[in-house]
Amino acid sequence: MIVKRANLSFWERLYLPALLSGLQVTWRHFSRTFFAGKKVTMEYPEQKWVVPEGYRGAPYLVRDQSGDTKCVSCQLCEFVCPPKAIKIIPPGSSGKPAERANAEKMPAEFEINMLRCIFCGFCQEVCPEEAIFLQRDYSLTGLSRGEMIYDKEKLLALGGTHAGVQKWKHKLDEAKEQETFPVKG
Amino acid sequence: MDWINQLNPTMQFALFSMLKVCVVIFLAVMPIVAYAVLVERKVSAFIQDRVGPNRAAPFFVKYLPVVGPFLVRLGIFHPLADGLKSFLKEDFTPAHVRKVYFWLAPAIAVVPAMLALAVIPFGSTLGAQKMVIADLNVGILYTFGIVSLGVYGLVLAGYASNSKFSFLGSIRSSAQMISYEIAMGMSVIPLFMLVGDLNLSKVIAYQADGAWLVFKQPIAFVIFLVSAFAETNRLPFDLPEAETELVGGYHTEYSSMKFALFFIGEYTAMIAASAMMVVLFFGGWTLPFAGLDQPATTLVMGFAHIGIFVTKMLVLMVVFIWVRWMLPRFRYDQLMDLGWRRFVPLALANIVVTAVVLWALHAK
Numbered sequence: 426m427i428v429k430r431a432n433l434s435f436w437e438r439l440y441l442p443a444l445l446s447g448l449q450v451t452w453r454h455f456s457r458t459f460f461a462g463k464k465v466t467m468e469y470p471e472q473k474w475v476v477p478e479g480y481r482g483a484p485y486l487v488r489d490q491s492g493d494t495k496c497v498s499c500q501l502c503e504f505v506c507p508p509k510a511i512k513i514i515p516p517g518s519s520g521k522p523a524e525r526a527n528a529e530k531m532p533a534e535f536e537i538n539m540l541r542c543i544f545c546g547f548c549q550e551v552c553p554e555e556a557i558f559l560q561r562d563y564s565l566t567g568l569s570r571g572e573m574i575y576d577k578e579k580l581l582a583l584g585g586t587h588a589g590v591q592k593w594k595h596k597l598d599e600a601k602e603q604e605t606f607p608v609k610g
Numbered sequence: 611m612d613w614i615n616q617l618n619p620t621m622q623f624a625l626f627s628m629l630k631v632c633v634v635i636f637l638a639v640m641p642i643v644a645y646a647v648l649v650e651r652k653v654s655a656f657i658q659d660r661v662g663p664n665r666a667a668p669f670f671v672k673y674l675p676v677v678g679p680f681l682v683r684l685g686i687f688h689p690l691a692d693g694l695k696s697f698l699k700e701d702f703t704p705a706h707v708r709k710v711y712f713w714l715a716p717a718i719a720v721v722p723a724m725l726a727l728a729v730i731p732f733g734s735t736l737g738a739q740k741m742v743i744a745d746l747n748v749g750i751l752y753t754f755g756i757v758s759l760g761v762y763g764l765v766l767a768g769y770a771s772n773s774k775f776s777f778l779g780s781i782r783s784s785a786q787m788i789s790y791e792i793a794m795g796m797s798v799i800p801l802f803m804l805v806g807d808l809n810l811s812k813v814i815a816y817q818a819d820g821a822w823l824v825f826k827q828p829i830a831f832v833i834f835l836v837s838a839f840a841e842t843n844r845l846p847f848d849l850p851e852a853e854t855e856l857v858g859g860y861h862t863e864y865s866s867m868k869f870a871l872f873f874i875g876e877y878t879a880m881i882a883a884s885a886m887m888v889v890l891f892f893g894g895w896t897l898p899f900a901g902l903d904q905p906a907t908t909l910v911m912g913f914a915h916i917g918i919f920v921t922k923m924l925v926l927m928v929v930f931i932w933v934r935w936m937l938p939r940f941r942y943d944q945l946m947d948l949g950w951r952r953f954v955p956l957a958l959a960n961i962v963v964t965a966v967v968l969w970a971l972h973a974k
Contacts, residue, residue, distance in 0.1 A: 447936040451657045455932075458656040465659040 473564075481546050481559040484537060485584030486577065489591055493524035498532040502557055503550035510541035511548060521522060527597040535577040539565050555589045565606035630743045634732070635724060638920075642927075643814070643877040644689035651933050652685060657935045666691045668701035677788050695724035696870035704771075704863050714869035715913035716864065719763025723878035725756045730885045731811045733916035734905040741895075741916060742811065745835035748753030749810040750802065753886060754795055757841060761787040764843075764850055764860045767872070771863035779859030782942065786840055788947040790847075796957035797830045801890055815960060818904070824891035829960050831891050833953050838883040843876060844930055846937040847945060854939075884926035888919060892926075895919040 429591045436442050457463050466486065489495050503511045516522075523531040526576040528578060548557045562583070575583070614622065624673070631864050648663070655662030663685040671678035671687075686956040703712065709719040733741030761784055768780020801823050802808055805816045817823055824831045851859035858864075861872045888894060895915040940948070 444937070448932070451932060453937045454659055455653065455656045458659050458661075463659070464661050466661060468661070468664075 432467045476561045476563060480561050480563070481544050483539060483544065483562045483565055483583075484542065484546075484548050484557050484559050485562075486535060486557055486580040487555075487584040487587035489525070489594075490583060490586060490588060491525075491591075491594075492586070494531045494577075495525075495554050495587070496535060497523065497528055497554050497556070498530050498535075499553065501551045501553065505547045505551045507545060507547065508541045508543050510538045510543075512536045512538070523585075525593050527593040527600075532577060535580060536574050537580060539567075540570060540573045554592070555587065558584065558587060560584065567575055615725060626739055627743060629642065630741075631728075632741075634727060634743065638732075639724065639727065639878055639881060640874075642881055643874050644693060645891060646683055646877050646931070647692065647873070648689050650934070651688070653928070653931050654935045657932075659859065663688045680798065683745060689958065690957075693870075696723075696867050699866040701866035701868060706772045708770045708772060711766045712863075713868075715763050715767035715770055716868045717763075717877070718766060719760065719875035720871050720878065722756050722759040723875050723882055724762070725759075726753050726882040727878070727885065729753055729810055730882070730889055731814060731894060732919050733912060736912040736916075740913070741810070745811060746809065748808050750798060750808050750890075751812075753882075754791065755880070757879075758787070758791055760841075760875070763872075763875060767860040767864070773863055774896070775856045775858070775862045776860050779850045779856050779862070783843065783860060785942075786843075786847060786849055786945060786949075789946060790837040790840035790953075793833055793949055793953035793957050796961065797833035797837065798890060798952065799957075799961050800827050800830050803961070803964055803968060810889050810894075814889060814896060817893040817899075818896045822891060822893045822898075822926045827891075827944055827960070827964070829956065831887075833957050833960075834887065834890070835951065836948075838887065839930070839933070840945075842879040842883050842930070844880065845934040846940050848934075849937060849942060849945060880927060880930050881923065884923045885919075887926055892922050 485596060486494070486496055498513055498515045500513050500515070503513045513532050516530045516533045520530065520533050525531075544559060545610075546559050549559050560583070565573065614625070617625065652662040664683045664685040666685065667678075667682045668687055668690070674681075703709065728743040729752050730748050731740070731742040731745070735741060744752075763781045764783040764787075768776040768778075768783070771777070803814065804823070805813050807813070807816075813823075816865055820826075839845075843850050849859075851861075853859070856862070859955065861869055864872060895918050897918055
């Protein structure tokens with residue numbers, strides 16, 4: 426493509442009109458910021474950006490409405506995690522039983538290395554239990570590498586409760602319904 | 611203070627000159643340099659819709675109830691922190707440099723800028739003392755002579771650093787400063803044709819009698835202003851530094867106080883250029899009303915004159931800073947084109963026209 430270069434007029438070649446309009450533009454911005462205080466920046470550590478709904482921040486574990494751990498230690502997130510940030514230690518045969526009735530198990534330990542995590546959201550997407558969600562924290566800091574590995578307690582504390590379908594509770598209720606006759610439905 | 615009067619005139623002259631030098635350099639130029647950097651940062655921030663530096667808070671701020679936090683927001687303490695930082699930083703000398711020139715260059719960058727201030731009358735009189743460090747008959751010639759030495763600092767820095775970026779920067783600076791010196795020198799010739807004297811005090815006296823020279827010689831002013839930007843390596847002519855192309859230009863390899871000296875040199879050159887413009891085009895320490903255009907007879911008037919001069923100079927400094935955040939950098943060939951093919955002929959034409967007009971006026 427050939428860009429046609431228009432010949433500059435005398436005034437344009439003088440630079441001076443362009444210079445004056447440049448001064449005008451900079452003055453406009455200066456006075457807007459200086460006198461009206463309309464700055465576009467934010468003084469970060471004091472003021473923080475409120476992220477929109479659905480923002481993909483750090484992944485945390487959530488509890489259900491009754492305050493039980495939702496994770497069933499299926500390890501799908503561990504497998505899908507591209508940077509291998511998640512490490513799950515399953516309870517094993519002699520581990521603690523799941524907090525939720527009817528759920529088979531819960532992880533003995535669940536660690537996310539936030540230095541590795543890329544906030545991709547695969548863990549959330551792959552989770553069959555809706556137990557892990559990318560939440561709104563985007564600025565995680567620590568004084569050591571060890572501090573940046575979040576364990577189960579921390580993840581659950583940060584994650585809070587998630588109001589979702591309580592699959593296992595329903596299954597349990599349904600199973601109980603089966604005991605009586607005729608079956609409601 | 612009797613002992614001052616008992617000294618012989620030579621001793622008195624030496625004493626007062628020393629005093630003036632110390633006051634001008636340490637109480638005027640250095641603080642102005644430090645705070646010009648702050649103004650630069652603040653103005654750039656406001657032009658770019660930011661707030662600029664507002665963090666540095668020394669320990670005593672917490673004892674000042676309202677004023678303290680306000681000063682912190684203004685960034686008043688940042689220059690102090692900057693100065694302290696440049697002293698405390700490691701002064702690193704790369705292994706591949708030419709050491710003697712490497713050490714010499716920052717000094718050579720600062721000294722001419724400061725020497726150029728010597729002939730500038732920054733006030734009328736205080737008591738019996740004329741407020742100029744050296745009242746030379748050849749004022750302006752001295753200035754041009756000294757200012758052209760400034761390029762050596764940059765060239766030496768580039769040569770001594772033994773690095774491509776520095777070298778390119780100094781090549782550009784030498785070409786640029788030499789070209790624009792010619793336009794600059796020729797732009798002021800019409801002024802001295804009008805004034806009939808090279809002494810800068812006489813230039814001010816001439817403007818006090820009539821109109822400021824900026825109104826009589828607007829073309830000369832435009833050429834001088836643009837050349838001053840080029841001489842001080844400010845945007846749009848900051849090719850020697852050109853951060854986006856040459857890392858830091860001629861001072862790429864410098865650190866700590868040596869780097870700070872280049873900075874001081876640049877801002878002192880800005881002060882000198884602004885002061886020169888005030889003297890040549892804006893009537894120096896005079897104002898055309900309230901009897902401020904005659905040499906002071908009282909101390910109050912003397913200080914008022916100094917105040918007027920400094921105010922005018924600071925306004926021009928702000929213009930320097932303002933323009934920096936407005937224009938993009940010129941390309942090398944555009945720079946040369948502007949200097950040699952526009953300004954030099956224009957300045958020559960201005961000389962000829964002024965000469966013809968003067969001849970016509972005086973012929974009858």
